[in-house]
Amino acid sequence: MSLRICSLSLLLAAMFYIAGCGVYSFTGVSIDAETLSIRDFINEADNGPPDLAQTFSNKIKDYYQRNTNLTLIPEGGELLLEGVITGYRLTPVSPQAGNQNEFGDLSALTRLTITVQVSYINENNDQFNFENKNFSFFSDFDSDENLTAIENQLIEEIYDQIILDIFNASVANW
Incomplete structure (x- = not known):
C-alpha cells in the first residue's frame, strides 16, 4: 500500500514539475504572452483584387x-x-509550343505568387523579433483556365501556407 502511495506521489510531483516549466500546447507552441495585436495589413502590390489585404488580415487573425x-x-x-x-x-x-494563353504567353501553366513582408515584435523576449521578413508562396494553374474563375481559391491556398510560415516563424519559434 505504501509503495502505491509513494508511486502516486512521485507521479503527481513529476506532473506539477513539468506543468511549472512553461506554457505548453498540443500544437507545439510555447508562448510566454497573453495578448496579441495584429495590425491590418496594407496592400502595396501592383495588381490583384482590391480586398487582398483585408482578406489576409482577417485570415491571419482567425x-x-x-x-x-x-x-x-x-x-x-x-x-x-x-x-x-x-x-x-x-x-x-x-512553356508549350503553339499554346498561347490569355496573357500572350506560350505556356501550359501559369504561377500566381504572393509575397508578404512581416514584422514581429515579442515584448517579453526580443530574441524572436524580426523586421521586414519576406514570406512568399505560389500556386500553379492551367493557363487555359480563366483566372477570375479560380483566383479566390488560389489566393486561399497561398494565404494558408504564408500564414503557417509566419506562425511558425513567430510564436512556434521554428
Missing part, C-alpha cells in the same frame, strides 16, 4: 485565435504582427 490561447487586442499586445503585401505576380511556368 488563424492565431484558433491555434493559440492569446487574446487578440487592437493595440498594445505583448506580441505584435504587422505587414505589407508587396507582391502579386503572374508568371508563365511551363
Whole structure:
C-alpha cells in the first residue's frame, strides 16, 4: 500500500514539475504572452483584387485565435504582427509550343505568387523579433483556365501556407 502511495506521489510531483516549466500546447507552441495585436495589413502590390489585404488580415487573425490561447487586442499586445503585401505576380511556368494563353504567353501553366513582408515584435523576449521578413508562396494553374474563375481559391491556398510560415516563424519559434 505504501509503495502505491509513494508511486502516486512521485507521479503527481513529476506532473506539477513539468506543468511549472512553461506554457505548453498540443500544437507545439510555447508562448510566454497573453495578448496579441495584429495590425491590418496594407496592400502595396501592383495588381490583384482590391480586398487582398483585408482578406489576409482577417485570415491571419482567425488563424492565431484558433491555434493559440492569446487574446487578440487592437493595440498594445505583448506580441505584435504587422505587414505589407508587396507582391502579386503572374508568371508563365511551363512553356508549350503553339499554346498561347490569355496573357500572350506560350505556356501550359501559369504561377500566381504572393509575397508578404512581416514584422514581429515579442515584448517579453526580443530574441524572436524580426523586421521586414519576406514570406512568399505560389500556386500553379492551367493557363487555359480563366483566372477570375479560380483566383479566390488560389489566393486561399497561398494565404494558408504564408500564414503557417509566419506562425511558425513567430510564436512556434521554428
